[in-house]
Amino acid sequence: MDNRIFLLGLFLFAFGGVNGFPMNDLIEKLPGQPNVTFRQFSGYIDIDGKAGRSLFYYFVEAEKDPMNLPLTIWLTGGPGCGSVGDGFLSVGPFITTANAHGLQRNPYSWIKVTNLLFIDSPIGAGWSYSNTSRDYEVGDDSTNKDLLTFILQWFEKHPNFKSRDLYLGGSSYAGHFIPNFANSLLDYNNNQSNSSKFNIKGLALGNPLLRNKLDTLAVYDFFWSRGMININLHQQILKECNGIDEDNYSNNATKWSEPCQQAMDKAEMAAFIVSSTNVAKARRFDVLRDPCDEKWEDLVLGKEVTKVSFEVDMCIPFRADFYFNIPEVQKAFHGNRTNLGYQWKGCFEKSGLKYSDADKDIDMLPALKKILQQSIPITIFSGDQDAIVPNFGTLNHMNKLAKDMNLNLTKDEAWNHENKGGGWMYSYDNLLNFMTVKGANHHVTFSKPSEALFIFTNIVLNQSQ
Template identity: 70%
Template sequence: MDNRVVFVGLFLFAFGGVNGFPMNDLIEKLPGQPNVTFRQFSGYIDVDGKFGRSLFYYFVEAENDPMNRPLTIWLTGGPGCGSVGDGFLSVGPFITTANAHGLQRNLYSWIKVSNLLFIDSPVGAGWSYSNTSSDYEVGDDSTNNDLLAFILQWFEKYPNFKSRDLYLGGSSYAGHFIPNFANALLDYNKQSNNFKFNIKGLAVTKVSYEVDMCIPFRADFYFNILEVQKAFHGNRTNLGYQWKGCFEKSGLKFSDVDKDIDMLPALKKILQQSIPITIFSGDQDAIVPTVGTLNHVNKLAKDMNLNLTKDEAWNHGNKGGGWMYSYGDLLTLMTVKGANHHVTFSKPSEALFIFTNAVINRSH
């Protein structure tokens, strides 16, 4: 069996310029940032020059041996929340300090095991923008098309990561974005005679079709500091409103029809290509309750003729981490004890454990 893994809910990434890196996008140091040995890059990728549509990104090297670590792409939900800002509350290298004027190391960042790429998507989220007003009327398809255009150009900037093991992950409404994106990459591989995406895994929090709520980001204040925006090479359009983790005044209008789409067919298509999927769910998630997620997973397993092979507790350290349901070698649901809708924020240590052991180590 293909040993690739799909961890849906959180991840993916890559590098170019001098020695394969675009040094114009290098971040010298973020205001209030502690000294670190890994490098950070950020900037824009123009996904449509005709309409002036650009997506903002933030890329962070793994803290050790980055050239031999995989790439993980992180998307977040809303739809309309900025993945870059979410990275400073979840899996990124830093979290904002209590007074929101500085940064401190995130002890449970996924850069311990992977390079990380955060993409503000769709247009109107974070610092991503378009010069064409109609581009702000978006949905799953337009978002997916822009992400595909983005990653192809991003790999041209960071060619060292083209053949790297790739993981896709994210939180909340990324339960739409990640499966759609994975299928777009797999479809690209089928028609490409040269370059192919080396997808190893997906991570999903969510498989239902309910709309999630945006959590208030503590990073809002930090990202509105002018020195921070300058260091990030962001806000090149000089927004006429305050930066928010989730859109309010950007003009973004996401399709209500797409919000109600059942994502099980998209997940089934991925499983049919022998790419395993790991779904994680906080057992205190009041937005997408675990029982609903389990019902959806059972339905998916039934459609795929996958039998339940594991129904047992999993441990993290010296305490229970949650419950695990495995359906053969392809589909796994892991509940996280005490976690809410945003597992990486409420239980970061457990989230890192799942990513390391159920996703990366599983694929090797």
């Protein structure tokens, strides 16, 4: 009798979960991982069994007192980049070792102050997939519906976190994902009893794409302001690409005229002194630092691959790509159950994902406005070395949003971190914050992780308390 009870308990522990945790999703230990006291879980949420559509997730407990700290959902952009992989070069608990065969602790992980949930979204990003080909033709609406279905089912697996304070964060195209998701959760709340509402406390967005057409034009203003193109070329772009400003933005997709596109291409190549627009656009990610010299063969041989430039190891994303391709790593993650026919990459190019170009031009200020109207604070942080979504373009959007909502500029001042200048902060009625981050590229959480943790801890969390 005692043996049967023991076996039943073991079965429930392994397959049914204990105290609200799905123990079949528990990660025992990732290859090359240092010993830790916090738990990690990962696996699939089947959001449409008929279509065979599933989203992959990775959940990490806060390193101390996880039962009393908030939950933060992290989504990265692309669209099509995997949030789980992004967690291993930004806010997650680990980064790869120099030879990419193991992991080391991330001293600036946000698990110091919150539990973290990473979701590979949309379908085709990371290890998320569908058995139905049309599911790879996605956009903002379909992505958002999948995320809502996902989180409702995820909370069934992790009920302990359902009523927890909830923060939503992400970078780049998460400027679409996160506001849309937040509004879906708020709409859901309006139709639920108090016991089942999402307790959204704030949003944190890094270098978010908010008004694509204006963010595109801001790239060339950025080049000119930095002396990367001459005034004549800048004036040519202003002349050929005019007709859009903060007050006449529309959701209609804009096709740049041929003279406008030619001037843009010329400016791209002139800015980085290259003969290829593709090479130039890749350099937009960080105009201060040279990219990593990718040597996959060196990593295969166990050699170290690093490139430290202005205090940032630019090869961390490349090494994460390698680590996620190790079979033992995929097994430990409970990932890649479709056995991908191509290498895993942080941002896939071969998954078949086709994201709506028209949706990329949608104005996200109305979505942000709806969130702010419900007194949920939003903090946006933006690296000043980013030429993908330049920060002064985003500042123009914030000024526009504040004006439309009659929010007053209550702070316009430098902010410091560890006795050094961190950047500049603009706060509108202490509800909407915009912070530039000195020396950071398109991913603040990767290039300036200490500053990112400071912003999340001291601005995002404190603001909502």
